[in-house]
């Protein structure tokens with residue numbers, strides 16, 4: 469672990485293994501932090517914040533350091549992409565071609581945007597004084613990240629915090645700590661002062677909860693499941709921490725009869741399978757207008773047959789293994805449940821045999837046709853490659869079914885009619901609506917949730933504001949001993 473500028477073992481000496489999901493074999497061990505380790509990291513972060521070697525320098529100086537990290541990640545893209553693929557099972561095509569370059573772009577945006585953070589103009593909102601707004605760092609931020617984009621999610625949550633002058637303690641998911649530990653190395657070399665960026669590893673239930681309870685931690689920035697997000701709100705309440713949560717999704721993909729079906733099906737495959745179907749933005753519920761449902765489904769099945777599931781290190785592989793054996797069990801449970809609840813399996817859902825990798829957690833993506841809006845596969849986040857295809861009749865039917873889940877993260881609408889598209893943009897209760905596309909999020913735009921998908925905002929200038937307190941500053945303009953409103957106390961005296 470990386471704490472207070474030094475590499476450390478757990479004070480208990482205990483370690484936990486890190487597996488390669490492609491082979492099911494252990495590739496490393498990392499420390500399992502104790503409560504004392506968490507307390508020490510939180511205290512170091514607190515001291516570093518109060519001393520001000522990071523919190524009190526200019527945004528430009530912090531930006532320069534973060535930009536160095538971006539350049540080092542860029543130089544090491546291939547090596548880091550391989551490590552990310554090894555710990556997650558996602559295809560090397562994706563980590564080299566997308567995850568790493570996008571992560572670098574995310575940092576460059578955040579580092580730059582931190583220099584132009586604006587407030588409302590100073591002004592005389594009462595005649596006798598001038599008011600201004602300041603945005604100031606919150607202090608120590610506990611950053612708890614999921615396993616699906618290990619490196620990127622640390623950047624999305626820890627880097628806006630750092631850019632605004634906070635100190636952070638990062639706890640990566642137990643399955644995928646290795647690239648986060650590498651990041652600590654790069655952050656240190658780039659010149660972030662000791663104690664400002666700490667990484668502690670270990671099981672979420674213990675280490676994550678200890679961070680949430682700690683009095684030296686002022687804020688929690690969590691990306692992960694809705695269930696754990698709720699728990700962290702409870703734990704944080706004992707010290708009234710600010711808790712920013714980015715949680716699960718269940719994205720609808722709405723196809724109207726006038727849509728370009730070739731474009732829609734092409735995107736449906738990518739939208740559902742990117743990141744092995746373990747992406748909070750994945751399209752999972754395909755609502756297709758009755759008149760074109762058969763045509764859409766046939767094309768979807770044809771395209772799915774061409775998807776290559778296999779060794780994620782092979783550049784020709786499209787979809788790698790799921791993250792763990794228990795995750796695969798969970799996805800299979802949902803497939804069975806979907807069939808029990810009236811669905812028909814059209815494609816996949818079985819385990820492929822990948823030569824030499826028999827212990828890997830592979831699963832062929834499944835397409836299930838169903839009309840049961842209340843089915844578990846339609847209502848709950850599966851977090852695996854399961855496509856539910858459902859019919860709809862009218863515009864209102866499509867919108868009401870799409871909104872009928874507890875989540876509100878990503879959504880997309882497919883139509884050539886601009887009026888239909890604009891109405892859907894207004895009526896869909898989701899933090900992102902894509903029109904004739906699914907998944908793209910530029911660094912400049914917010915990634916945020918509605919409903920039980922959370923209420924934080926990642927990326928964009930909004931993510932920087934998340935990691936600040938807002939302060940009102942008032943300057944008296946009169947120079948008088950007794951201002952006009954003091955008459956409320958002094959009356960006629």
Ligand code: NAD
Pocket residue numbers: 612613614615616617621639640641642670671672673674675676677680691692693694696697699700714715716717747748849851877915917921922926
């Ligand atoms: P998870 O909630 O199980 O774990 C996330 C992190 O929390 C891990 O570091 C884990 O160790 C830790 N944790 C687990 N139990 C904890 C507890 N009791 N207290 C404190 N920390 C605890 O989620 P996951 O399985 O790692 O990731 C998948 C989830 O993340 C999905 O729901 C997905 O939709 C969501 N996700 C959301 C976004 C977004 O931007 N909204 C992005 C990526 C992933």
